Amino acid sequence: MVMKKQTLAIDDVYVPVKRRQTLDLKKVEALAESMMEKGQEAPILVRPDGQRFVLIEGLHRLEACKALGETTVPAYFVQARRH
Numbered sequence: 001m002v003m004k005k006q007t008l009a010i011d012d013v014y015v016p017v018k019r020r021q022t023l024d025l026k027k028v029e030a031l032a033e034s035m036m037e038k039g040q041e042a043p044i045l046v047r048p049d050g051q052r053f054v055l056i057e058g059l060h061r062l063e064a065c066k067a068l069g070e071t072t073v074p075a076y077f078v079q080a081r082r083h
Helices: 025-038 059-067
Strands: 002-009 044-049 052-057 072-079
Touching: 025 059, 052 059, 052 072, 059 072
Parallel strands: 044 072
Antiparallel strands: 002 072, 044 052
């Protein structure tokens, strides 16, 4: 697996429905408070899909960034190996 870190526009990140259903607002609130003090410590993981990026990992980090009014989010591009 190859990972490349970039900064993405939050609006360009698509969250699959199944992933959205796992959202815990208390977790988002706690992460947002932590981000205000320490900054975002771990980028989200996405995979390119045409003009957008599909969220693989980091739903609560993404939502915490939104809650803080951020327009961008640090992300790692994940490319699965082809078999």
